[in-house]
Amino acid sequence: MNLLFKYKKVAIFLLSLLLIIFWGATRLASPLGDKGQTQTLTIAKGAGASTVAEQLAKMSRASGGSVTAFEIETLSLLTGRSNDYKMGDYDINPKASLSSILDKIARGEIAPLKIRIAEGATWAQIKSVLLKADMQHDAQELDVKQLATVLKLDTASAEGMIFPDTYQYRRGEAETAVLSRAAQILHSRLNAAWDKRAEGLPYKTPYEALTMASIIEKETGAAEDRAMVAAVFVNRLKVPMRLQTDPTVIYGIGADFNGNLTKADLQTDTPFNTYTQDGLPPTPIATASMASIEAALHPADSKVLYFVARGDGSSEFSETLSEHNAAVKKYQLNPVKKSAQ
Template structure:
């Protein structure tokens, strides 16, 4: 028998089987009369589910359709083995054909979570706890336990997760999102650090991550990032303390009430860059790609000071006298920044 003859027989058999489908089954008609208009039903297809199981799951989700007939139609369509596992949503207006096409293409119903540049790990965990349909598996765990679960024992979590938008399907876990954000930061940090071409005050990618987190927290206007980075690089090269408020605030933890006082600047913690030289022991927030690049590629400037001007930008000074004048002009006795 030739290939052409065999194909003709297969098509004939499919056509005959199709003719035997009951008249009540309409592939292009709406699936359900049980679901109200606009109602969305969740449909979860586990890996390894048979076409018959898929048809039953659709019926269980509220579709007014015979799972036996639906399973038969899946088989006759020739796409029953192409159905993909995942989390989907079906509505009353969908037809069996629409649902099958969705399952074959793997068009899952996805949610998204956005991590913002400058967020702390605490804020990340809070966002995860409020994320729609996300399974929370790390609640009650310490930061150290979470990092061990992520395969990074004895690593401080701050700054290790890349700020971006992550999509996930219903039933995904918080630890799965964490793993993706962790690996994304690994990639971004390695990519930026690989472009190091000139001598810097930074000796490792870890230093880069720490400085980038400070640049992220100090930046009000994106265009200022390279100059802010330059100030910190210049200070590190001179052995001058960074004296940056965000590190002090981070060191205060929950004790910070929104008002940074002079006594706070004098109270020593591992993160107080007014009392200690060099970089703090860990990052203080999640830096974005722009902050990482700025930390590696500071502007060519001899500035040693900067102060917020009140419009999102900063004023940069070469000397303490010039800086004090800028503080008087722009801050009018408010707390100093960037000293």
């Protein structure tokens, strides 16, 4: 009788164990829910398994599921994951299995944050963007010369040496780490483009081509005009003729520029005033897209020397001053902020 009782206890235990295993396997293979889009799970520093379980259970309810915090915490303990959760933000797809979600958290597959460095942005503007990001702000006090030293660039200034793109970063990552990656990307892409440049260009180095590209970036209102804008400035360098481009003057004025470019500004000599200085400015004036870099290295086959804004974002190009004056009369009936080129 006692032996039969023992067999029953063992059988009940084994049956219970099988049921638990079946339940656990079923729950782990099940999704949090069956609807909804990817959500962000934020695990704070020191958060325990119970806190994470509550957050996931809330996501489950919001996405039409029924997984409870008790179930999640129990399965975390049974599978040995509960002590491995790492702080950070995680992208959670509610339709993914609970097992894969717990694995992601245990492995620390933190969702990267993103930051956008725009085309045509100056270092001052990039700093403002970086300041809003959840980073270690170790570049905010650096000017363009100091940044060049920190990033170990072979140029005296870091202006324009950051490739404009969207970059992923981890919470608390140093600004200089992201900027270093961006500078390396620019170096690689610029040199590759330089090797395939057109013949007869008036640049001695890739850096000069980048400087031209930054001007093209700031002067182009319509993407399809880039190659023609490039042709204007390349032709002026070849004549030779001063570039006479407003964005360089504005850059030279710096923080004192109030948004209104005056005749006095155009006559005030600075290293960046291409109305008073010959050739290219000493450094790029902003970030340049690959499209502008390609335009600088492959300008349109044209003899144009002038262009004027039409008012719709595009430009009218001319080979002679008389043609240009006629275009100015046609398209610039009212004063505009950007002067005719």
